[in-house]
Amino acid sequence: MRIVTGEEMASVEAITMNKIGLPGVVLMENAGREIARKLIEQYGDKRYLIVIGAGNNGGDGFAVARMLMEQGITVMTCIIPDESRFVGDAKQHKRIYEQSGYRWKYWHDIEHEWLEMLCDLDVIVDAMIGTGIKGALKDPYPAIIKKLNRSQKEIVSIDLPSGVPADETAIAHEAVYAAKTYSLQLMKLSYFLEATKPFYGEMEVLPIGVPPATFKHLEKQRCVWGEEEVFHSWFTSSSFAHKGNNGRVGIIAGNDNMPGAASLVTTAAVQSGAGLLTVGTTRPVIQAIATHVKEAMFTTLSANQEGLLAPTEKELFAFYENKTVVTIGPGVGRGEHVKDMVLHAITHFNGPLILDADALRVVADCLDSIRKRKEPLIITPHPGEMGMLTGYEVEQIKQRRFEIAEAFARENGIYVVLKGPHTIVAMPDGFLTVNMSGNEGLAKGGSGDVLTGMITALVTRQKTQVALSTSVYLHGYAADLYKKEGWSTESITPSHLIAKLPDAFKVVTSKS
Numbered sequence: 388m389r390i391v392t393g394e395e396m397a398s399v400e401a402i403t404m405n406k407i408g409l410p411g412v413v414l415m416e417n418a419g420r421e422i423a424r425k426l427i428e429q430y431g432d433k434r435y436l437i438v439i440g441a442g443n444n445g446g447d448g449f450a451v452a453r454m455l456m457e458q459g460i461t462v463m464t465c466i467i468p469d470e471s472r473f474v475g476d477a478k479q480h481k482r483i484y485e486q487s488g489y490r491w492k493y494w495h496d497i498e499h500e501w502l503e504m505l506c507d508l509d510v511i512v513d514a515m516i517g518t519g520i521k522g523a524l525k526d527p528y529p530a531i532i533k534k535l536n537r538s539q540k541e542i543v544s545i546d547l548p549s550g551v552p553a554d555e556t557a558i559a560h561e562a563v564y565a566a567k568t569y570s571l572q573l574m575k576l577s578y579f580l581e582a583t584k585p586f587y588g589e590m591e592v593l594p595i596g597v598p599p600a601t602f603k604h605l606e607k608q609r610c611v612w613g614e615e616e617v618f619h620s621w622f623t624s625s626s627f628a629h630k631g632n633n634g635r636v637g638i639i640a641g642n643d644n645m646p647g648a649a650s651l652v653t654t655a656a657v658q659s660g661a662g663l664l665t666v667g668t669t670r671p672v673i674q675a676i677a678t679h680v681k682e683a684m685f686t687t688l689s690a691n692q693e694g695l696l697a698p699t700e701k702e703l704f705a706f707y708e709n710k711t712v713v714t715i716g717p718g719v720g721r722g723e724h725v726k727d728m729v730l731h732a733i734t735h736f737n738g739p740l741i742l743d744a745d746a747l748r749v750v751a752d753c754l755d756s757i758r759k760r761k762e763p764l765i766i767t768p769h770p771g772e773m774g775m776l777t778g779y780e781v782e783q784i785k786q787r788r789f790e791i792a793e794a795f796a797r798e799n800g801i802y803v804v805l806k807g808p809h810t811i812v813a814m815p816d817g818f819l820t821v822n823m824s825g826n827e828g829l830a831k832g833g834s835g836d837v838l839t840g841m842i843t844a845l846v847t848r849q850k851t852q853v854a855l856s857t858s859v860y861l862h863g864y865a866a867d868l869y870k871k872e873g874w875s876t877e878s879i880t881p882s883h884l885i886a887k888l889p890d891a892f893k894v895v896t897s898k899s
């Protein structure tokens with residue numbers, strides 16, 4: 388499922404109409420039929436108010452109103468702008484509605500009896516503004532939206548909650564708080580942002596007949612990576628595989644005060660299929676974790692007086708030998724020692740390199756070396772770490788996460804896993820995948836270490852993009868499985884996630 392901005396949606400619709408030859412009125416008819424069908428399925432024979440704006444979103448509203456009325460359902464249709472404002476497909480659908488014998492009223496004529504009207508209606512359909520919103524909301528929309536939001540009625544928005552932009556533009560005005568949003572054909576980007584998602588309520592995508600052939604014309608390709616994609620992209624190990632085929636994994640993690648991070652990343656990698664795994668860490672960390680990570684081998688790396696890893700060049704070269712992937716970061720602590728180690732791996736390790744947690748703090752200083760690197764480099768920042776890398780405030784990262792992740796991946800030729808609800812994976816060529824699994828049970832120290840372990844294991848056995856997007860999906864899905872079993876999200880810990888991986892991984896062999 389693709390994710391688009393308003394402009395991108397308009398561009399695929401334009402190709403549908405102008406090149407493929409499917410008229411806009413037909414798309415609008417399809418939208419009306421799908422939405423009316425859904426409304427009847429969800430709410431049945433209730434009393435509806437359809438609130439219509441002057442653009443094509445309003446045109447959808449006329450189509451929905453007509454189709455509900457054709458079923459004998461009670462509908463009150465009201466329009467906000469002067470009727471002369473309707474043009475094109477919306478004008479055509481207004482005409483079809485009127486020629487079918489149905490009536491509408493002006494909003495300003497019914498406004499004074501709004502409170503009485505509320506007693507006689509159950510569902511409000513918001514067909515005021517969709518992807519065509521421009522700038523700050525103009526009168527009378529803010530006041531109308533306030534009224535609708537206060538009505539305590541079920542509001543269903545067509546395509547977008549009116550007032551919410553489809554893209555990453557911040558909203559500084561009123562917007563409809565919908566109980567449900569029926570998004571037309573493709574998902575809109577603002578659904579994935581913390582500031583705008585709450586306006587959507589429950590979101591469902593309804594097909595309106597835009598041919599998939601048009602999607603390849605989209606300049607930016609963004610997709611949801613879910614169960615279907617995980618299943619179809621998975622490359623199964625051969626039954627003749629030996630441990631060497633499943634990756635010789637090296638993880639540099641932990642410090643004397645943080646053995647837990649090393650333990651979580653390692654256990655998650657083992658549980659995700661790593662063939663041979665070596666942990667490079669301090670002696671005390673090895674003593675602390677060796678008994679419960681039985682499958683791992685250990686290499687003692689030098690530490691400084693504070694118990695932080697400070698491996699010598701010789702130790703690092705020896706560590707890279709025969710490794711098909713190296714991961715650096717979880718629990719390594721902060722300090723100069725980290726920069727030396729990370730820069731060394733960027734320059735001298737000839738394989739996929741994953742940088743996480745404390746290792747990310749030094750990435751901004753290593754960008755010249757990163758750009759020269761040939762093998763894949765993967766970073767896994769949360770918004771705070773992404774802020775450090777790019778110089779943006781955390782709030783800016785959250786608001787413009789698609790744009791920032793994509794730009795950073797492209798400019799530096801790397802893979803960016805920008806974590807948080809709806810984690811984004813950005814590829815060096817600008818392709819983005821977005822995750823829909825996971826819940827607030829993951830918002831705990833150590834969850835990121837588990838994800839990094841999973842990525843480490845998968846990167847040597849799958850295409851890099853598949854390994855990253857699939858790890859992110861399964862990581863969140865493991866948390867969702869607990870929720871489905873009735874666990875409270877408070878009780879889900881990173882260790883539980885690892886214990887659930889065998890169930891989560893069932894997705895790669897069979898669809899539920």
Ligand SMILES: NC(=O)C1=CN([C@@H]2O[C@H](COP(=O)(O)OP(=O)(O)OC[C@H]3O[C@@H](n4cnc5c(N)ncnc54)[C@H](O)[C@@H]3O)[C@@H](O)[C@H]2O)[C@@H](O)CC1
Pocket residue numbers: 400410411412414415418440441442443444445446447476515516517518519520521522523524525526528545546547571595
């Ligand atoms: N034939 C088509 O073009 C199709 C369009 N579709 C629908 O059309 C929508 C997009 O249509 P449009 O591009 O006409 O745009 P919209 O109908 O989403 O919005 C444009 C209308 O909103 C008003 N508006 C914009 N910004 C405003 C602001 N800040 N304050 C107050 N009013 C504002 C404009 O004056 C105009 O009347 C989609 O969301 C979808 O619902 C679908 O029916 C598919 C077919």
Ligand SMILES: Nc1ncnc2c1ncn2[C@@H]1O[C@H](COP(=O)(O)OP(=O)(O)O)[C@@H](O)[C@H]1O
Pocket residue numbers: 744769806807808809810824825826827828829830831832833834835836837838862863
């Ligand atoms: N509310 C949430 N919903 C979904 N996923 C979440 C949520 N909060 C955190 N996560 C996920 O949990 C992980 C947390 O990683 P991170 O912040 O690096 O934690 P840590 O450094 O403590 O391991 C990421 O994969 C993130 O996407």
Ligand SMILES: [K+]
Pocket residue numbers: 444513514515516517544545546547548549
């Ligand atoms: K709308």
